[in-house]
Amino acid sequence: MDISPIINQMFHVFWYLIPLIVICGIIKSPWFKGMIGEFMINLSAKFLLDKNKYHLIKNVLLPTEDGTTQIDHILVSVYGVFVVETKNMKGWIFGNPNQPYWTQKIYKHTNKFQNPLRQNYKHVKTLESLLNIGGEQIHSVIVFVGDSTFKTEMPENVTYGGGYARYIKSKKERVLTEFQATEIIEKIDSGKLQSSFKASREHVNHVKTIIKKKETTPSCPKCGSTMILRESKKGKNAGRKFWGCSKFPRCKGIQNIIKTIENAQAYLSGPFGSPWFRKIELFIEAFGV
Structure with a gap:
């Protein structure tokens, strides 16, 4: 069945919508x-x-x-x-x-x-x-x-x-x-x-x-200021990186990073394989870690 006449008719009906869009x-x-x-x-x-x-x-x-x-x-x-x-x-x-x-x-x-x-x-x-x-x-x-x-x-x-x-x-x-x-x-x-x-x-x-x-640099969820990449110095999270508010100590807003490249590399040495590591590595690099 030739549907070209139907298409042509529809085009003539709706063609004026194109410039409006x-x-x-x-x-x-x-x-x-x-x-x-x-x-x-x-x-x-x-x-x-x-x-x-x-x-x-x-x-x-x-x-x-x-x-x-x-x-x-x-x-x-x-x-x-x-x-x-x-x-x-x-x-x-x-x-x-x-x-x-x-x-x-x-x-x-x-x-x-x-x-x-x-x-x-x-x-x-x-x-x-x-x-x-x-x-x-x-x-x-x-x-x-x-x-x-x-x-x-x-x-x-x-x-x-x-x-x-x-x-x-x-x-x-x-x-x-x-x-x-x-x-x-x-x-x-x-x-x-x-x-x-x-x-x-x-x-x-x-x-x-x-x-x-x-x-690539997030804003503080509390005050809206630019955040700075920081690293925990002590405690169970020692060595872990996170985003901290640039207005600290006036503002104590923080934002977690999924994982650093080093942590992701250790994690992905298991059953997930190297292709997935590259994807996460590129994602982390996009955030400037």
């Missing part, structure tokens, strides 16, 4: 969310900040000692240099400046993400080095866009929506001259990498390397 996939992607977030900041800067006082520079890719760093927005004025990091997120947001990771909660789903203040710290330090300016002349600003709500008290430079513009305009003391502000704009333009495919690709690869490194 593609569009939905794009809309839900982190890339699209980031683009929307940056667009909202660009738009609000245009209407909420005087362009004669604040010069907006977008998507700045700067070289660093270990690769590159990308800054969403930089606003330059006589009132200082404002480094803006945008987060397009929804749900409840929990965090404080001292935590390495903040928490996003959507109903019963919980997700941890890097403290954006710490993330923006590298951007600020890169610009300080490039521009040769002091800490009182540069400001870190975090902007959340999207359907999110702060559930813990945030510092004044962590804002929602147009609140970032109010924070920027609250800085009324002149810390730069007109000449210095113009010179800073020229320095940023001359120091940033060319926005080419190669430069963007190198930045993406650099970010992937950082993410991969973080994925």
Whole structure:
């Protein structure tokens, strides 16, 4: 039985769903969310900040000692240099400046993400080095866009929506001259990498390397800080390795490692055989043991 006519008929009926599925996939992607977030900041800067006082520079890719760093927005004025990091997120947001990771909660789903203040710290330090300016002349600003709500008290430079513009305009003391502000704009333009495919690709690869490194190092189950590989010194577990919180002794969170390579090797010398040992060895190596 030839079913091709049926298939052709079904294709003609449902073909319009294909572009809809593609569009939905794009809309839900982190890339699209980031683009929307940056667009909202660009738009609000245009209407909420005087362009004669604040010069907006977008998507700045700067070289660093270990690769590159990308800054969403930089606003330059006589009132200082404002480094803006945008987060397009929804749900409840929990965090404080001292935590390495903040928490996003959507109903019963919980997700941890890097403290954006710490993330923006590298951007600020890169610009300080490039521009040769002091800490009182540069400001870190975090902007959340999207359907999110702060559930813990945030510092004044962590804002929602147009609140970032109010924070920027609250800085009324002149810390730069007109000449210095113009010179800073020229320095940023001359120091940033060319926005080419190669430069963007190198930045993406650099970010992937950082993410991969973080994925192999677990976070403390109690406080969310980075964990450190430690070794028991005494007792029945002497010599056994485990993950311990980097904030010890303030935090005593621990996380067990299945087995070290040495223990696994001794264990697998029995009936399990060498092929299984290699699999577990690769798994343990992935966790940096």
